[in-house]
Amino acid sequence: MDYDEVAALRRHSPAWRLLRADHAPLVVSFLGRVFVDDNVRSLPLARLSDLLDDTLHVLNDRLGAGTFPRPAKSYLDDWAGPEAGWLRTYYPPGSDEAHVDATPALEKAVAWVRSLPQRSFIGTESRLNTAVELLRQIVVGSQADPQLRLNELLQRRAALDEEIERLRRGEVVVMEPAAVRDRYQQFAGTALGLLSDLREVEDNFRFLDRTLRERIATFDGSKGELLEEVLADRRAIAESDQGRTFRAFYDFLLSARRQEEFQQLLAQVQHLDVVAGAAEGAALDPRLRRIHHAWLEAGERTQMTVRVLSEQLRRFLDERAWLENRRVLDVLRSIESSALAVREHAAGAPGTEVDAGAPAVVLPMERPLFTPRPPLALDSTLTVRGEGGEAEDVDVAALFAQSSVDTTRLAVAVRRALQQRGQVALADVVAVAPLRQGLAEVLAYFALDDAGFERVFDPRVREQVHWDGSDGQRRRADLPRLVFVRRGAPAGAGRGGAGVGGAAAGAAAQEEGRG
Structure with missing residues (x-):
């Protein structure tokens, strides 16, 4: 990065402004605990104000009465303002109560602050293995020659056969505790980092939604031109690299089999003594116990943002159709007014009076003669007479033979x-x-x-x-x-x-x- 790029980030980045703010410790600790630690994606503004008011009361008692003199609502308004950009205030569909959500800038600032303390254990082996495995997947996956891919699979099978033979001979190699902690630390960082990435993906889709709304509001061309442009953008979102990877990630979340496998693996790993007794903070993070549920909730919010794009497009179509129908009615009224004005012209005015557009021909014998209707006798009783004149009971069971699902x-x-x-x-x-x-x-x-x-x-x-x-x-x-x-x-x-x-x-x- 060059000097100008860093200087621009210092002036415009909300995350950088947060680290330079006067009350940065309050913002990072309070908002990081509420939104990041608890993985809260939406909170009513009144509830967040109550939580901040309790926090300010405790800090003023401990640090002095004038440390934070302003009310909680005033601080939240500043943090959600355009000058800060650490909170997003909005109204959910069907609700008139303001809600608050954290921005990706807050997540980045909280993650950077948490990376500052010195860690007692830093694993490197698992990351190296992951890097090598990713390179192997890229090389093999990009090969179009079936023989090369077949050779790679044969090599992997030979390695698996060799490992199977060692296990049959009783040679079991158990992973060392340091290697277990190394891999679990990498898993924890990746799993928690996904939540931050999903918040940023949701923000990107929201930016596309805002751009679409602005384009629809200011577009002066025809409906066909705007539809072509909007649908092209919608396809570009779905077929982009970010859209494809998110769709694959969401398909994994919706797979019951893969979720059950993930839950079993996570439970087995967290019950290991070397993981349960680790002193590293990430290994004891309670969010990892239900991390897949947090992924699912974050993915659903991202999907909801994408659905807003489709709803906005449908609303635009309805509004344009209503406007065009109204314009047709205005044209018809104008034609009717012109016709009335022509009819009221004087006799000497140019024009021709027409009684009808076509002659009406009605023959005398086409009109039918009057036919009286025969009287109709109605019997509303349910009694039916048999051949001998005796009364028979009517079977009304069919009226009650209706079925309903419980x-x-x-x-x-x-x-x-x-x-x-x-x-x-x-x-x-x-x-x-x-x-x-x-x-x-x-x-x-x-x-x-x-x-x-x-x-x-x-x-x-x-x-x-x-x-x-x-x-x-x-x-x-x-x-x-x-x-x-x-x-x-x-x-x-x-x-x-x-x-x-x-x-x-x-x-x-x-x-x-x-x-």
Whole structure:
């Protein structure tokens, strides 16, 4: 970096302004604890003001009454102002209460301050192995020659066969405690760094959303030109390197199998004595116990920002269509006014009076004669007379032979399945609690609304649900994937159908016989 670049960062970077601020220790410690340590992505402004007021009261008692003389709300307004840029104030959809979120600049400043203290243990071996493995993946993955890739796989298989033979001979090489701490330290840094990266990715998408809104508000061309430009930008976002890597990362979060594997590996590692008893702060960080849930929540907020782009585009289309319809009506009214003005011209004025656009021909015999209606006798009794004249009872059982799906029973089945794990797919629920009422019960699962869990849809993944029909035939429904997530664990794609179009899930189901 040259001098001018560093000088520009010193003048314009919010993170640099935070480190030079008079109350930098208060900002870093308080906001870092609330938003970074607790992984809070959104907090009501009133709640944050109460927390800061308690903190200021404790600091004034310990450091002196005049250390922080201003009220908490005044400090928060300064930190969220354009001169600082450490907090973002906004109104969530459907809410009139202001909420606050941290900016990527705050995350960067907190991470830099935390890197200043001297560490008692610094691992280097795992990072070197990671660097070499990444280079190997790049070289092998970029090879188009199948023989070269086959040779690489054969070498890896030979190494695995050699290791298997050593284990069969009883030669077990256990990783040293220092190597375990080294790798766990790298895992902790990477896992926590992902949360900061996701906040920055969300901020980048929000910047694109703001740019799109400004372009729509100031665009003077035709609707077709703007649509072409907006859709090109939308495709560029999805097909960019950042968009592709985020989509692969989010697909991993939505995979129940890979999440279960990650949870098992994390639990086994954290129960190791060398990790549980480590003195390094990162090894004891409680956020790592539920880091995958924090990833899921951060990814969902990023997905919500992307959905705002689509909603803004739809709103633009609706507004433009309404404006064009209104313009058509104005043109029609102008034509009507001109026609009335021509009709009221004097007789000597130029023009021709036309009685009708075409002659009306009506033949006398085309008109039908009057036909009186016969009287109609109505009998509202339910008694039916038999052949012998005796009264017979009417079978009204068909009026009550209506079926309804018990959603309470379905919710109980979902909650029972969520007792063992944080999320479960619809196919797993049906495997434990078979369907009794066929496709109607499948559709009821898509409309469940329960306080104990949430629904997450992924239209890009298909799954099949089977049941036995009333005729003994085996039925199958092919539909988008539905995952139930226990309350307390962040939901996936679009809560309550947010992000992935829950309304289309039922329409995509197809029922077919076994044959």
